[in-house]
Amino acid sequence: MTDNPVENASTTTPAPLTPLTPLTLLGLGAMGTALAGAWLAAGHPLTVWNRTAARAGTPAARGATVAGSAAEAVAANRLVVxxxxxxxxxxxxxxxxxxxxxxxxxxxxxxxxQARARAAWAERRGARYLDGGIMAVPPMIGVPAAGPYVFYSGSSELFEEHRTVLAVPAGTRYVGGDAGHAALHDVALLSAMYGMFAGVAHAFALVRGEAVAPGELAPMLAGWLTAMSGSVATTASQLEAGDYTGGVVSSLAMQVAGKGTLLRTAAEQGVSAELLEPYFRLMERRLAAGGGEEDLTGVVDLLRR
Known part of the structure; x- marks a missing residue:
């Protein structure tokens, strides 16, 4: 036995590091370039291709291999994004x-x-397929604190095998084996977003030309929308229960009665109500069908064709 620290040190050879998965990326627009940057920063060997070759300059400078054709890029790696x-x-x-x-x-x-058709197309050609819906804009990619994520659907085996690689640029949310469900979730969230944007546009139009600065209204508007976002969970629970009268705070009848004030204010301010009127018409239809004691949830059923 010796007190020599060198002789007492472990002589076990460290295990070799597992090589990072190589992958191919087709497309170097703003989003593709952001994805490429994230994978390269993480050390993944990356082969890229873009129809306009000049766009490959930035990834190439960071170590990406630039393929001369899509076929060459696909041939380079098993995982193709x-x-x-x-x-x-x-x-x-x-x-x-x-x-x-x-x-x-x-x-x-x-x-x-389109996703379901593309999945069947890929299967006929001998490939496993995963569809994705990116819930982020390019500056959010590779920045976990910004909250980016991607919906994935299709081959669960493919997702499980590559989930670590896919999680490098953005978080992952697998939504099932139906290849169309990533796109469905993506479009559902985007549709809600545009509905919100419509309301925001109407609100700013109302104060335009008044002694109300947009910057003064903005924090109040954002706070109000955040407070009202709790209604999303209420709507979901009512749809699942099949009872639209549970937990109602402001009935449909009351809200239809109050819409006149919103429309008259728009008229007084010289603002078109075209962003609001379609929704109000649906509310009136539901009221006429006997839904006065309900929440606004019944409008969902009217939209189903």
Whole structure:
């Protein structure tokens, strides 16, 4: 036995580091470039391709391999991520590629129907398929504190195998084996967002030209919208229960009665009510059908064709 610290030190050879998964990225628009940057920063070997070759300059400077064609890029790695303009662009870019044995992750914004058709198309060509809906803008990618995430649906095996790689640029939320469900969740959230934007636009239009600075209204407006966001959970619980009268704070009848004030104020301010009127018409239809004691949840049923 010795007191020599050198002799007492462990002589076990450290285990070799597991190499990071290499992947291919097709598409270097603003979002594609942000994705590439995140994977490269994390040390993943990356092969990229873009129809306009000049856009590959930034990833190349950071260590990405630039392929001369989509087929060459696809051949380079098993995991292939697509971030092109639309579904037609995916069809065109991958038309002459060999997808047999590939894991194809499609981050192109599309419809649920397009995603399901693309999944079947990929399967016929021998590939596993995962569809994705990105809930972020490019500056949020690779910045966890900004809260970016991506909905994924399709092959659960593909997702589980590559979830660590996919989580590098943004968080991951797997929403099931139906390939169309990522797009469905994506569009549902975006649709709600645009509805909110419509209300915000109307609110600012009302005060435009008055001695009310937009910057003065903004924090009050944001705070009010945040407070009202609690109604989302109420709507969900009422839909699941099939009872739209539970927990009602302001009945449909009361809200229909009060809409006149909103419309008259718009008229007084010289503001079009075209962003509000369609929703008010749905409220009136539900009231006429006997839903006066309900919440606003019944409008959901009117939208179903």
């Amino acid at each position: 697509v971030c092109l303009l639309d579904d037609d662009s995916v069809e065109e870019a991958l038309a002459d590629t060999d997808l047999a044995g590939k894991d194809l992750v499609n981050l192109v914004t599309g419809t649920p129907g």
